[in-house]
Amino acid sequence: MGDRIRRRALPFVLHDVALRDASINELAEISEGMGLALSPDEMRRIQEHFKGLGRDPTEVELQSLGQAWSEHCCYKSSKVFLKEFIFPVQAPYVIDRGDAGVVEFDEDHAYAL
Helix, strand or coil, X not given: CHHXXXXXXXXXXXXEECCCCCCHHHHHHHHHHXXXXXXXXXXXXXXXXXXXXXCCCEHHHXXXXXXXXXXXXXXXXXXXXXXXXXCCCCCCCEEEECCEXXXXXXXXXXXXX
């Protein structure tokens, strides 16, 4: 992975990630090595996007996509359970707004989703 991340000549540190010609195995290594937690399919979609732009992404762009597409932000694996078991609950101890909610257990304890 080390040869796929190249520092740019700027007054601050910024790296380009050589994604456009990476194999599926290299895409997986990049995702794992950078802590992106993106699937091979997600990495391939990002690769195709940047091929269309005619350039490689910066590390900041990849980290932003990793965050935006993460479980925390878009509930990839838990959305089905939230829709089935949490969002339909209509009770005074459940407060929900859009994609977030709080379940109150007692005066001192609550769980934020």
